[in-house]
Structures are given as C-alpha cells and as structure tokens.
Amino acid sequence: MDSAVAREQALDAAETLFYGRGIQSVGMDDIRGTSGVSLKRLYQLFPAKEHLVVAYLERRDIRWRQRLAEYVDGDVHADGAGHAGGHEDPRRRVLAVFDWLGRWFREPGFRGCAWINSYGELGATSEPVAGQVRAHKRAFKEYLAGLVGDAGLPAELSEQLYLLAEGAMVTAAVEQSAEPAARAGRAARILVDSYGATAGD
Amino acid sequence: MDSAVAREQALDAAETLFYGRGIQSVGMDDIRGTSGVSLKRLYQLFPAKEHLVVAYLERRDIRWRQRLAEYVDGDVHADGAGHAGGHEDPRRRVLAVFDWLGRWFREPGFRGCAWINSYGELGATSEPVAGQVRAHKRAFKEYLAGLVGDAGLPAELSEQLYLLAEGAMVTAAVEQSAEPAARAGRAARILVDSYGATAGD
C-alpha cells in the first residue's frame, strides 16, 4: 500500500527532471530511472504523461505558495539580524514578497518559473497544462491582492506589483541572476509609497 | 537564384508555425507543407532544424524592434486623434513603449513573447536558442535604456520599466488579454514621475 510513497517518488523525479530540463525532453523512462518506480506502476498512478505533468504542477503550486506565505508570515528568517516576530507591518509584508523572490532565485538549480516555462512549452498544445498555469498565476495574484488589501492599498497597485514580480521571474531566468528581485522590490517600494501617500491606511 | 525567396518563404512558415504552436510540435514536414519549399532545399538553407529556429528568432527580433522603434518615433499612429509629428517629448517616448505593447498584444494570433516561449521550450537544451533569447532581451533592454537616458532619467528606472514590460508580456499571454499593457503603462508613469521629480531634465 505504499502507492502513496510511489506517487511521491514519481512526483519528486518529475519535479527534478521536468523543472531542470523541460518537459518534452524528459521521457517516461527517465522518470522511472530517477524515481525507481516501474513503468507499470507509473501508468497506474498517472494514466498518461500529461497527468503526471499536471500533478507535478499542482504539487509544486501548493508548496511554492506555502513557502512564500511562510516567509511573508515571518516564520523563516536568515537575513543577518534576526528579528523575532516576523513581518507584521502590512506594507512590509507586501514588500517581503520581493525579498522572497530573491531567495528563490538564488536557490541552486533555479531555472525560472516552472509555470511560465511550462506554458511556453505546452500552453499551445495542452489545455490541462495551460489551465494549471492559469490557476497558479491566479492564486499568486490573489495572494498578492490579499496582502495589498490588508495594507489598505488599492487593487490596482496589486496588479502592478504582480507584473513586476512576473517580470522579475522571467528576467532572473534568462539572465541567470537574482538581481531582478531586488530591482523589482525597489520599484515596488516606489509604487507602494506612491499609492500609500494618496490612500494610506 | 530565388534561394533568397525560398529562404524568406521558409522563414515565413517557420514564424507562423513555431510562434503559433510552439517549436517542438512543428515538424520539418509542416514547414515544407506551409512554405512550399522542398525538404531538400530546406536542408540546404538550414542544415538543421535548430538553425531554422535561430534564423526565425533573428529575423523576428529585427522586425520586432523595428516596429517598436517606428511606433515610438511616431511614424505610425491610429489612436483616435491623429497628432502629426509623433513622439517628441522624451518622457512620452518612454511611455509610448507600453502603448505599443498594447497594440502588439491585441494583434490577432498574439501568443506571448516568442523569445520567452522559446526559452521555456528550449532554453535548457539548446544553447544557440538560449543565446538568441538573451541577445533579444539585451537589445530590448538597451533600447529602453536609450529612451530613458534621452529623457535624462537614471538607468535604474530603465531596468524597472524593463521588468514591467516583461511582466506585461507574460501576463498578456497567460491571461490572453491586452490589459496588462495598460496596467504596466500606468505603473511606468508613476515610476517615471517619481524618478523625474528628483532628477528631472
């Protein structure tokens, strides 16, 4: 009954390989080799490669948003001076998103946003994958909107910050640099201050 | 001696098909069918599919930047009230980039940024393609930097506007909407005004 275990192992392999090399260049046999899960079992768990791709994106979405939220909530900290309670100032919480992007970009093996990459690769040919990408982006955007709303700032700002974040992800991938996160953060601060001056909380 | 013609026809087909359906899902035979150029000739002109992909990105890069520059220079106008001379105020020229993005997003068949899509698809497996993407993005960024510099505004602003533009492209693709261009333009205006107030020309 370790089919739950096999599933996780398959998804671990899928995540490593799909994210690292792209989806189309990874064969089901590679998944089997990396995961140790036999082809037969793989096809029991995921009736087609596309299902595995969708499941990979789904699981990554949950974890990605969780890690972001944990950082914003201040549960995780390692930036020099440790401050105890985490981010409580609602505007600081908004800007913390960009700090977290910088951490993400610096992780070894960072190769851009898995959803943007998948969309470029399969958005035109696989509706389920395109749907998964849209769902993830919508969720991220709504999370941002929540943070911005909590700070008493308008929805328009949250949309603009979203664009900055997306631009930073793409650029960090193409330039293979974490710098775009900091630049986006500085731009975000200007926008927040600008909106905050007219409609502060 | 119409091998120049054959080359253009091949590139026309490549652009239509690669951009519309993604690169990997288009076969050389599709290129042949659409272009009317025989396989033999195709392989004379482009010794491998990868060469065709690179040539497609190269030609599109030139045209894309040309169309952008033409719009910014004010040679092309159709937005309600026609004004004669084009964009001469250097700050207006900067913001015109975002107007142009909106026009681009609204073109029939728009499917996002060809380079970002290609990067997601082949960035991990094809160094020539990845290089082409980096070259295009660098050129766009430098163009923006020129506009910003001409307006007497700092380089940091240009980097931030670049991130907004990239975010708008990705988001317009995923959401299949032209709205991100306008949003990015409004954010850009705030940033320009912000930098312009402290270091205006």
Add this chain to the structure above:
DNA sequence: TCGGGCTGAGAACGTGCGTTCTCCGCGGTG
C-alpha cells in the same frame, strides 16, 4: 504445499519526426 493475483524488469509496438536517399524530369552546353 498449491494456486492466483500483484509487482518489477524490460522487451515490444506504433508512431512521429529529423535527416538522408532515390528517382525522375528539365534546362542548359557540345
């Protein structure tokens, strides 16, 4: 101990596709 169903290993199958080869007609030179 016997038998049946599940599992893993891996062969096999079918297809798609990048690339090359074959064949045939045609246009220009002695």
Add this chain to the structure above:
DNA sequence: CACCGCGGAGAACGCACGTTCTCAGCCCGA
C-alpha cells in the same frame, strides 16, 4: 540530339519515446 547536373517529390532510415505486453518471481489464503 546526347549529356550532365540541379531541383522537386516523397520514400526510406534511424531513433526516440509514449504506451502496452510478456514473463517470471513472490506474497497471500486454503
């Protein structure tokens, strides 16, 4: 008119890969 080389059409080749099948081993109940 004979010859030669080039171009087009498309068959052929080789390989990769998604998916399925075969077969042998093993765990379980009677």
